[in-house]
Amino acid sequence: MTGRFHGVGVGPGDPELITLKAARLIASADVVAYHAGRGKESNARRIAASLIPDTAVEERLTYPVTTGATDHPGGYTGALADFYEESAARLAAHLEAGRDVVLLSEGDPLFYGSYMYMHDRLSERYETQIVPGVPAFAAAAAAAAAPLSRQTDVLTVLPGTLPEPELARRLADTDAAVVMKLGRTFPAVRRALEAAGRLDHAVYVERASMEGERRLPVAEVDPSTVPYFSLIIVTGDSRNGARSRRPGEPAEARTVTGPTAASAAPAESAAAGTTGPTGSTTPAAELLVVGLGPGPDAWLTPEASAALAEVDHVVGYGPYVDRVPQRPGLTRHASGNTVEIERARLALELAARGERVAVVSGGDAGVFGMATAVFEAAEDPDLRHVPVRVLPGVSAxxxxxxxxxxxxxxxxxxxxxxxxxxxxxxxxxxxxxxxxxxxxxxxxxxxxxxxxxxxxxxxxxxxxxxxxxxxxxxxxxxxxxxxxxxxxxxxxxxxxxxxxxxxxxxxxxxxxxxxxxxxxxxxxxxx
Missing domain, CATH: 3.30.950.10 (Tetrapyrrole methylase, C-terminal domain)
Structure with missing residues (x-):
């Protein structure tokens, strides 16, 4: 009979956060395996050290490369692929001999962990059991005493290794966020948080639940001091208010995102504009309808680029909104592909309240694009006073x-x-x-x-x-x-x-x- 393969999460760092099931399996294992960097202690082994029996065979799986260069002909990817194959073969030899193998994993085995690469290679050949562990972001949220998400908040987990514009866009489009994999990526992550308007609610946590734990606002972190064992949490909007991302704007004035919010603040009719809470009148702003071109940035016209740099809101089909770089003060309103009139009405109502708004469309907005939908929605008597200008784009x-x-x-x-x-x-x-x-x-x-x-x-x-x-x-x-x-x-x-x-x-x-x-x-x- 072959042995059983166990992927065991040992939590974020504090040995007391190891689950009872994980502790039982580690204590009875024939083989305990763990990953480690060259010349470094395995953090997973350190966490579980007191539970490893003296009779257990230990398999240290040492990475050939982590962040440095490699002379492997396949580069970094090739070196790691060979490493995972060799590591799986070492563990398979124990399993074939009938020995039970416990592979330790920091946090949770299936959350940004190296266990998954062994799972891919061994789980179909051997009986496999996975024991979940407390993930690092849960420990970080507890350390910061900052509830991540409430009610209908959407939580997004992001690697800090994403390209900076992509990271900023995703941070702007979610309610709550966790950013992993910091270290050298921290400066770019901080800039992305600022561009997304999330810096004020971002908390940095270092070595959560470990000795030397540290937490402070991201804005106060010295980038040169950020280790790999750190992450950022951004608390959800139900705590911080609606996502206008506009510093200093009172909560009651902030807009609700999405086309279903079109009726939340109906525009007043006539050219007089919208009447505010103090009786003052805000004139309608010009609504821009912008063609983004078929895809590459080089095909975006200078006129369109300049317009997108000035508006406070971008409204459009999700993939097109994604093409607009995130920056401080920009609110994004993305929706599906079959709600053109709802999108247009939302944009017109925002403009009627004096907001600077751009409706974006792929190619040229006037060729099977959003321009006609905007003019159709503008037939509403309450919205006819909103001026609309169409900016051409390169058509498909x-x-x-x-x-x-x-x-x-x-x-x-x-x-x-x-x-x-x-x-x-x-x-x-x-x-x-x-x-x-x-x-x-x-x-x-x-x-x-x-x-x-x-x-x-x-x-x-x-x-x-x-x-x-x-x-x-x-x-x-x-x-x-x-x-x-x-x-x-x-x-x-x-x-x-x-x-x-x-x-x-x-x-x-x-x-x-x-x-x-x-x-x-x-x-x-x-x-």
Missing amino acids: VQAVAARAGAPVGGDFAVVSLSDRLKPWDVVERRLRAVAEADMALAVYNPASRSRTEQIATARRVLLEHRPPETVVVVGRGVGRPGESLTVTTLGDLDPATIDMRCLLIVGASGTRVSASGRVWTPRWVKP
């Missing part, structure tokens, strides 16, 4: 066309295959009209998870009026990592290869492919 069709060459160099049409806002028979009539007019055609929204047949139907409709040799350009994720561009024909186009990230350009009869592979449509049309 422009991006794909530029990658291909000049397939829309002559007359062209743009059609969306989505039938969410119009009947499919209308789409078909428009496809036939464009095909009969012999214009190049840009096809937006060719497919989605729920719409898989439209592109096949559109291809059939177009082939009724266009020859199979008609040039087709398929751009997928153009401007983003992993982008691709395929030049094919209408006859050879495989609808099964088209997904929601694609934009198609179907050429006119004159569209051609040059010897270099560039697609272009002449400006002239032969009589």
Whole structure:
């Protein structure tokens, strides 16, 4: 019989926080294993030292590298992969011999722990049991006597190794947060907290539950003194007030995020603006509708970038809001993909109260974007007085066309295959009209998870009026990592290869492919 494999959490540092079950398994283990850095004591072993029996075989699994350089041909990742394979083989040898193995893990085995790499390699081959442990952030919250989250607060756990802009965005978008893996990352984490408006409620805890425990406001921490065994907790909004992130603003004036908050503070009608609690009148601010372009920052116009640097609120579909860098004073209102009017109304109501607001949209906001939704919502008599300005952006069709060459160099049409806002028979009539007019055609929204047949139907409709040799350009994720561009024909186009990230350009009869592979449509049309 083989031995049993146990992943045992020993808690954050104080031996008295080891669970009774963990203590029993450690005390009866045939083999006790633990990870350690070169020349360093294993913190997990130190915590459990008094429980390890004299009869137990100890397996010290020493990392070949932690933060330094390595000459391994696979670099840091390759060195660790080999290390985990070798470590698993050492433990497997004991298990094959019938010995029970306890692998100690600081905190909890399944929370940022090295145990998981052994679990991946051994759990399917040997009987495995996992014993949870008190995670470090729970001990840190207790040490700081700061409740992390209450009621409906959302708690997000973040590694400090995230890119600074991404960390700031995530900190701004959650109610409560824990930031792990500090050490050398602390300066960037502090800047991200400040950009997210969370610095005032961030507490630094070092060596929670251990000897030398220290806690103080993040703003007072000397970065040169921050060890690996430290983390930051940001208490939830039910304690600190709504997330306006605007220093000095009274709690009663702070806005509620999300499109469902649109009715929380209805705008007053007429150009007089919104009446405040003291009877003063706040004029409506201009609402900006901003096209972000298809993806890369280089395609964001200077005008749009300058506008986003000045507003206090950004409203939009989640992935587009994510593209706006977080900074102090910015409140983000992200929502799903099918609530355009609710989003627009929220933005208009914020602007009606005098808030500086930008509604963001991918590509150009006026091409199947948020601009029309804003103008539709602005038909409400209570919101007509809000001035709206649309800032153009690079559209997806422009991006794909530029990658291909000049397939829309002559007359062209743009059609969306989505039938969410119009009947499919209308789409078909428009496809036939464009095909009969012999214009190049840009096809937006060719497919989605729920719409898989439209592109096949559109291809059939177009082939009724266009020859199979008609040039087709398929751009997928153009401007983003992993982008691709395929030049094919209408006859050879495989609808099964088209997904929601694609934009198609179907050429006119004159569209051609040059010897270099560039697609272009002449400006002239032969009589």
